[in-house]
Amino acid sequence: QSVLTQPPSASGTPGQGVTVSCSGSSFNIGRNYVYWYRHLPGTAPKLLIYKNDQRPSGVPDRFSGSKSGTSASLAISGLRSEDEADYYCAAWDDTLSGPVFGGGTKLTVL
Protein backbone atom coordinates (compact mmCIF):
# COMPACT_ATOMS: atom_id res chain seq x y z
CA GLN A 1 0.00 0.00 0.00
CA SER A 2 1.02 3.62 -0.47
CA VAL A 3 2.98 5.49 2.19
CA LEU A 4 0.54 8.42 2.14
CA THR A 5 -3.14 7.67 2.70
CA GLN A 6 -5.87 9.13 0.52
CA PRO A 7 -9.53 8.20 0.14
CA PRO A 8 -9.93 6.14 -3.04
CA SER A 9 -12.81 8.22 -4.31
CA ALA A 10 -14.56 11.55 -3.95
CA SER A 11 -17.49 13.12 -5.75
CA GLY A 12 -19.48 16.29 -6.09
CA THR A 13 -21.94 18.03 -8.36
CA PRO A 14 -21.05 20.91 -10.69
CA GLY A 15 -20.54 24.12 -8.76
CA GLN A 16 -20.00 22.36 -5.44
CA GLY A 17 -16.76 22.11 -3.52
CA VAL A 18 -14.87 18.97 -2.56
CA THR A 19 -11.89 18.25 -0.34
CA VAL A 20 -9.36 15.44 -0.74
CA SER A 21 -7.37 14.45 2.32
CA CYS A 22 -3.85 13.05 2.56
CA SER A 23 -2.35 11.56 5.71
CA GLY A 24 1.29 10.76 6.34
CA SER A 25 3.83 10.71 9.12
CA SER A 26 6.45 12.84 10.81
CA PHE A 27 9.02 11.54 8.31
CA ASN A 28 7.23 12.95 5.27
CA ILE A 29 4.30 15.37 5.56
CA GLY A 30 5.22 16.27 9.12
CA ARG A 31 8.50 17.88 8.18
CA ASN A 32 8.38 18.42 4.40
CA TYR A 33 6.29 20.17 1.77
CA VAL A 34 3.22 18.56 0.24
CA TYR A 35 2.58 18.54 -3.50
CA TRP A 36 -0.61 17.66 -5.37
CA TYR A 37 -0.88 16.30 -8.91
CA ARG A 38 -3.79 15.71 -11.25
CA HIS A 39 -3.61 12.72 -13.57
CA LEU A 40 -5.74 11.52 -16.41
CA PRO A 41 -4.75 7.98 -17.53
CA GLY A 42 -2.63 8.07 -20.65
CA THR A 43 -1.40 11.60 -20.04
CA ALA A 44 1.35 13.27 -18.06
CA PRO A 45 0.55 14.04 -14.41
CA LYS A 46 0.16 17.77 -13.87
CA LEU A 47 1.36 19.73 -10.86
CA LEU A 48 -1.55 21.49 -9.14
CA ILE A 49 -0.12 22.57 -5.79
CA TYR A 50 3.48 22.79 -4.62
CA LYS A 51 5.03 23.64 -1.26
CA ASN A 52 1.75 22.95 0.58
CA ASP A 53 -0.33 25.81 -0.80
CA GLN A 54 1.33 27.37 -3.84
CA ARG A 55 -0.29 27.26 -7.27
CA PRO A 56 1.84 27.12 -10.43
CA SER A 57 0.96 29.72 -13.00
CA GLY A 58 -2.05 28.66 -15.01
CA VAL A 59 -3.70 26.66 -12.22
CA PRO A 60 -7.05 28.28 -11.34
CA ASP A 61 -7.58 29.61 -7.83
CA ARG A 62 -10.43 27.10 -7.50
CA PHE A 63 -7.67 24.75 -6.38
CA SER A 64 -6.11 25.30 -2.97
CA GLY A 65 -3.88 23.29 -0.66
CA SER A 66 -3.30 23.24 3.05
CA LYS A 67 -1.27 21.29 5.56
CA SER A 68 -1.52 20.72 9.30
CA GLY A 69 0.80 18.42 11.20
CA THR A 70 1.05 15.13 9.34
CA SER A 71 -2.01 15.71 7.14
CA ALA A 72 -2.78 17.79 4.09
CA SER A 73 -5.82 18.64 2.02
CA LEU A 74 -6.64 19.67 -1.50
CA ALA A 75 -9.78 21.73 -1.88
CA ILE A 76 -11.52 22.24 -5.20
CA SER A 77 -14.32 24.78 -5.40
CA GLY A 78 -16.82 25.37 -8.19
CA LEU A 79 -16.52 21.84 -9.54
CA ARG A 80 -16.54 21.40 -13.29
CA SER A 81 -16.89 18.26 -15.37
CA GLU A 82 -13.30 18.66 -16.55
CA ASP A 83 -12.10 18.28 -12.96
CA GLU A 84 -12.79 14.55 -13.21
CA ALA A 85 -9.39 12.92 -12.78
CA ASP A 86 -7.17 11.11 -10.31
CA TYR A 87 -5.54 13.33 -7.68
CA TYR A 88 -2.32 12.35 -5.93
CA CYS A 89 -0.57 13.88 -2.94
CA ALA A 90 3.19 13.57 -2.53
CA ALA A 91 5.88 14.58 -0.09
CA TRP A 92 9.58 14.06 0.43
CA ASP A 93 10.29 11.22 2.85
CA ASP A 94 13.39 11.53 5.00
CA THR A 95 13.69 7.78 5.62
CA LEU A 96 13.42 6.92 1.91
CA SER A 97 15.41 9.95 0.77
CA GLY A 98 12.92 10.23 -2.03
CA PRO A 99 9.32 11.18 -2.69
CA VAL A 100 6.37 9.16 -1.44
CA PHE A 101 2.89 9.30 -2.88
CA GLY A 102 -0.69 8.70 -1.90
CA GLY A 103 -2.70 5.97 -3.58
CA GLY A 104 -4.72 8.53 -5.50
CA THR A 105 -8.28 9.80 -5.22
CA LYS A 106 -10.59 9.39 -8.18
CA LEU A 107 -12.80 12.47 -8.41
CA THR A 108 -16.18 12.09 -10.06
CA VAL A 109 -18.30 15.07 -10.98
CA LEU A 110 -21.87 13.82 -10.89
Place this chain on the structure above:
Amino acid sequence: EVQLLQSGGGLVQPGGSLRLSCAASGFTFSSFAMSWVRQAPGKGLEWVSAISGSSGSTHYADSVKGRFTISRDNSKTTLYLQMNSLRAEDTAVYFCAKQEYGGNWGALSDYWGQGTLVTVSS
Protein backbone atom coordinates in the same frame (compact mmCIF):
# COMPACT_ATOMS: atom_id res chain seq x y z
CA GLU B 1 7.48 25.11 -22.84
CA VAL B 2 8.83 22.15 -20.89
CA GLN B 3 8.36 18.86 -22.72
CA LEU B 4 9.36 15.35 -21.71
CA LEU B 5 8.85 12.84 -24.50
CA GLN B 6 9.19 9.20 -23.52
CA SER B 7 9.92 6.11 -25.59
CA GLY B 8 11.11 2.55 -25.20
CA GLY B 9 8.39 0.64 -23.40
CA GLY B 10 6.98 -2.70 -24.46
CA LEU B 11 6.55 -6.38 -23.67
CA VAL B 12 9.50 -8.29 -22.28
CA GLN B 13 9.91 -11.74 -20.77
CA PRO B 14 10.85 -12.21 -17.11
CA GLY B 15 14.61 -11.91 -16.75
CA GLY B 16 14.82 -9.71 -19.83
CA SER B 17 16.01 -6.16 -20.32
CA LEU B 18 14.57 -2.92 -21.62
CA ARG B 19 15.78 0.67 -21.88
CA LEU B 20 13.50 3.65 -21.48
CA SER B 21 14.32 7.10 -22.85
CA CYS B 22 13.00 10.54 -22.00
CA ALA B 23 13.86 13.38 -24.37
CA ALA B 24 13.66 16.76 -22.66
CA SER B 25 13.23 20.26 -24.07
CA GLY B 26 12.21 23.72 -22.95
CA PHE B 27 14.60 24.04 -19.99
CA THR B 28 18.30 23.83 -19.18
CA PHE B 29 18.42 20.06 -18.82
CA SER B 30 21.79 19.82 -17.08
CA SER B 31 20.65 22.16 -14.29
CA PHE B 32 17.97 19.85 -12.94
CA ALA B 33 17.89 16.47 -11.27
CA MET B 34 15.60 14.00 -13.01
CA SER B 35 13.75 10.93 -11.82
CA TRP B 36 11.66 7.94 -12.83
CA VAL B 37 8.34 7.10 -11.15
CA ARG B 38 6.14 4.11 -11.94
CA GLN B 39 2.52 3.11 -11.52
CA ALA B 40 1.64 -0.57 -11.47
CA PRO B 41 -1.83 -1.53 -12.73
CA GLY B 42 -4.44 -0.47 -10.21
CA LYS B 43 -1.81 0.90 -7.85
CA GLY B 44 -0.49 4.28 -6.79
CA LEU B 45 2.72 6.02 -7.81
CA GLU B 46 6.11 4.69 -6.71
CA TRP B 47 9.42 6.52 -7.01
CA VAL B 48 12.00 4.35 -8.80
CA SER B 49 15.23 6.25 -9.36
CA ALA B 50 16.82 9.68 -9.62
CA ILE B 51 19.98 11.29 -10.96
CA SER B 52 21.60 14.64 -10.30
CA GLY B 53 22.01 17.20 -13.05
CA SER B 54 25.70 16.46 -13.49
CA SER B 55 25.21 12.68 -13.26
CA GLY B 56 27.44 12.82 -10.18
CA SER B 57 24.96 10.97 -8.00
CA THR B 58 22.29 8.36 -8.59
CA HIS B 59 19.60 7.05 -6.28
CA TYR B 60 17.38 3.97 -6.36
CA ALA B 61 14.41 2.50 -4.55
CA ASP B 62 15.25 -0.76 -2.80
CA SER B 63 12.86 -2.60 -5.12
CA VAL B 64 15.05 -1.92 -8.17
CA LYS B 65 18.54 -1.48 -6.70
CA GLY B 66 21.09 -3.63 -8.48
CA ARG B 67 18.78 -4.25 -11.45
CA PHE B 68 18.00 -0.78 -12.84
CA THR B 69 20.50 1.88 -13.91
CA ILE B 70 19.61 5.52 -14.42
CA SER B 71 21.74 7.72 -16.64
CA ARG B 72 21.55 10.90 -18.66
CA ASP B 73 23.24 12.48 -21.66
CA ASN B 74 23.18 16.21 -21.12
CA SER B 75 24.47 16.85 -24.66
CA LYS B 76 21.37 15.08 -26.00
CA THR B 77 19.09 16.33 -23.18
CA THR B 78 17.92 12.78 -22.67
CA LEU B 79 17.30 10.69 -19.58
CA TYR B 80 17.54 6.90 -19.60
CA LEU B 81 16.51 3.96 -17.46
CA GLN B 82 18.18 0.64 -18.20
CA MET B 83 16.10 -2.14 -16.70
CA ASN B 84 17.66 -5.59 -16.33
CA SER B 85 16.51 -8.83 -14.69
CA LEU B 86 12.93 -7.69 -15.09
CA ARG B 87 10.24 -9.29 -12.97
CA ALA B 88 6.47 -9.50 -13.29
CA GLU B 89 6.15 -7.00 -10.47
CA ASP B 90 8.02 -4.42 -12.56
CA THR B 91 5.00 -4.24 -14.88
CA ALA B 92 3.89 -0.62 -14.75
CA VAL B 93 3.59 2.65 -16.57
CA TYR B 94 6.90 4.45 -16.14
CA PHE B 95 7.05 8.25 -15.99
CA CYS B 96 10.09 10.46 -16.23
CA ALA B 97 9.94 13.67 -14.22
CA LYS B 98 11.88 16.91 -13.86
CA GLN B 99 12.78 18.07 -10.38
CA GLU B 100 11.18 21.38 -9.43
CA TYR B 101 14.50 23.07 -8.68
CA GLY B 102 18.18 22.39 -8.44
CA GLY B 103 20.67 19.94 -9.85
CA ASN B 104 21.08 17.90 -6.68
CA TRP B 105 18.46 15.27 -5.89
CA GLY B 106 16.23 16.40 -3.06
CA ALA B 107 12.94 17.85 -4.21
CA LEU B 108 9.70 16.83 -5.86
CA SER B 109 8.81 17.15 -9.53
CA ASP B 110 7.02 19.84 -11.47
CA TYR B 111 6.86 18.34 -14.97
CA TRP B 112 6.24 14.75 -16.02
CA GLY B 113 6.39 12.75 -19.21
CA GLN B 114 3.35 11.05 -20.67
CA GLY B 115 4.36 7.63 -19.44
CA THR B 116 5.37 4.43 -21.19
CA LEU B 117 4.01 0.96 -20.44
CA VAL B 118 6.38 -1.83 -19.52
CA THR B 119 4.85 -5.30 -19.39
CA VAL B 120 6.89 -8.19 -18.03
CA SER B 121 5.25 -11.46 -18.97
CA SER B 122 6.01 -14.77 -20.60
